[in-house]
Amino acid sequence: MKNIKVIAFDADDTLWVNEPYFREAEDKFCELVKDYLPKEEANQELFKTEINNLPLYGYGVKGFTLSMIEAIMNITDKKGPLHLVEGALAIGREILGKPIELLENVEKTLKSLNGDYRLVMATKGDLLDQERKLLKSGLARHFHHIEIMSNKNKEDFQKLIRHLDCAPDEFLMVGNSLRSDILPVLQAGGSAVYVPYHITWEHEKIDHHIEHDNFHQVDTINEIIPLLKGEDCLSRN
């Protein structure tokens, strides 16, 4: 990868653990409404509600909590007792209080790239929650800029690249979502490194293979260092 000047990192499940907390919360939600609906159906109802609400609420714990409450209303035909709502609020609050667990090699990779590149964090999610997680993570000092985005489509990345005052071919995005971190960046003329995480939210999955000169895949985040140095012939996907 030549020319790269700015490296943007996704945060959730790229820098730190996130999706397992949502899986845990979904299980707790199913347990909460188990008298009304079997687990699989309750999970589907919640997922459907979340997806319907994305254009209104965006990504993050607050939207997830409102979706749980709405799903409870649907599941119980608006007759459910209020303690179910109380339970949903508690599940949401629990996610907000989770500790930050950095993923393997994150800290040393950021440290090693800092100075040679401008490092940026580019994430979706609730503003306050992501700021809190960044603070707890201790990683803030590595980043030149933090971008908390409502969405991650091609236009959003074009705007970010312009804002960062770099050319598209000087921009590299590193993330765990093919749909949000990789495809739109390639479409915007940037480069992208996919670092898969073992759990991916259904909504972030895509069903086709990516073939692109500016696309790379690694197993762990520190492998982007040799890629940037041009030792990428074998790693290119």
Ligand SMILES: [Mg+2]
């Ligand atoms: Mg992510």
